[in-house]
Amino acid sequence: MASIAHVGYGYWGRNLARNFSELGVLDTIVDPDPDAAAAAAATLGAKAAAFEDVLSDPHIDGISIASPAEMHFGHAMAALKAGKHVYVEKPLALDVAEAESLHETALRSGLTLMVGHLLQYHPVYVKLRAMVEDGEFGRLLYVYSNRMSLGKFRREENVLWSFAPHDISMLLGLFGSEPSHVSAQGTVSHTPGIADMVTVQMHFPGGGSGHIQVCWMHPFKEQRLVVIGEKAMAVFEDSEPDWNAKLKLYRHEIDTSGPVPMPQKTDPELVAVPRSEPLRNECMHFCACIDQRQKPLTDGIEGLGVLRALQKAELALRENLEHQQEQKDVR
Incomplete structure (x- = not known):
């Protein structure tokens, strides 16, 4: 079963973290506010850690990203380069060239890149x-x-x-x-x-x-x-x-x-x-993509199409x- 670290415990991120916790796959919470991360981790039965520590943790299979939109590219690229599967909230990035780079990196590395197009x-x-x-x-x-x-x-x-x-x-x-x-x-x-x-x-x-x-x-x-x-x-x-x-x-x-x-x-x-x-379906799909090497329904290609139209x-x-x-x- 996949082990997930979640980044960003804000307005929407807390819903993702809760669902991953209820699925029994949440390992770590990352948030710029250490106190908020620690409190969330205690509530959800996870641990709190810094983003850099998550990247180097061999136990973590995938990273769920719900940081501010301008940070999506940086967080997702760092996670992919660390060999982690990535779920990133919409939008995939703020720039098409950055989104293309994420897609190509995931494809080249054989990693899951999934975008949070919930509907x-x-x-x-x-x-x-x-x-x-x-x-x-x-x-x-x-x-x-x-x-x-x-x-x-x-x-x-x-x-x-x-x-x-x-x-x-x-x-x-x-x-x-x-x-x-x-x-x-x-x-x-x-x-x-x-x-x-x-x-x-x-x-x-x-x-x-x-x-x-x-x-x-x-x-x-x-x-x-x-x-x-x-x-x-x-x-x-x-x-x-x-x-x-x-x-x-x-x-x-x-x-x-x-x-x-x-x-x-x-x-x-x-x-x-x-x-x-x-949201539960979406979180389950991300885990299944990691565990069973499935192609995400909302993969990098789908995310790029949405971003180009945006x-x-x-x-x-x-x-x-x-x-x-x-x-x-x-x-």
């Missing part, structure tokens, strides 16, 4: 993606994802980098390719230079399109993925408290035989999905915000 391990999304791949929707026409809530506001990154990696990962998975074109618009309302709401449009080589809307100043929580295909439509409502109602299938048809397309509506069908926790969206967003500022200056 890929959500059983409802897994079911939805399988339905798409089985042809139940026909050709995908349009897919969109909304991820909105009130907070958590950040100063170190905008809402695009904080929220959208999950949604980009899902859209790329459904369409089976990276987008051929990406555009973005946003709004800065509270912290100078930090976008609080962003909309990203993507067009894919097969002719399908989609958009993502992310916002942390929304009056209520909404996590909704909508898939529109030639043969059927579906809604994955992750903010729906009733598990059995999270995935609804609509077998609507559009009659195009006349001069004007006419919809033929049907009642939604609830799609049964066995319940399990996405960077294109960030460039488009900057242009949009600069244009907005120019218009304000003129007025």
Whole structure:
């Protein structure tokens, strides 16, 4: 069984550490705050150590990284060079060249490199993606994802980098390719230079399109993925408290035989999905990849695809915000 060291016991890192502990694989906690690391280790039945000590510990098989995003590349590369398998929270890195270097290093060393795109391990999304791949929707026409809530506001990154990696990962998975074109618009309302709401449009080589809307100043929580295909439509409502109602299938048809397309509506069908926790599934998958030498579902290649789309969206967003500022200056 894999032995895991976890780096970063913050807002999200503590959830990863807890899951690895409950799986019986957590060996060590690393955190910049030694007292926090020691307290967490005592709670979770692990030990606390410095990052350098973890790298040199032959007992450690893999390292889970949930440090601040700007530290992902440095921590992951050090771990790979030390011969450790690596799980790194999204984003894989902040720069495509750095992400490519991580992927190449892992590949050359025969090590696991896995990215924390959590929704890929959500059983409802897994079911939805399988339905798409089985042809139940026909050709995908349009897919969109909304991820909105009130907070958590950040100063170190905008809402695009904080929220959208999950949604980009899902859209790329459904369409089976990276987008051929990406555009973005946003709004800065509270912290100078930090976008609080962003909309990203993507067009894919097969002719399908989609958009993502992310916002942390929304009056209520909404996590909704909508898939529109030639043969059927579906809604994955992750903010729906009733598990059995999270995935609804609509077998609507559009009659195009006349001069004007006419919809033929049907009642939604609830799609049964066995319940399990996405984060637990993700942590189990990382351990299985180490123990059984499996290829991660969200490997370096998948992480690179998401990062390339993110960077294109960030460039488009900057242009949009600069244009907005120019218009304000003129007025």
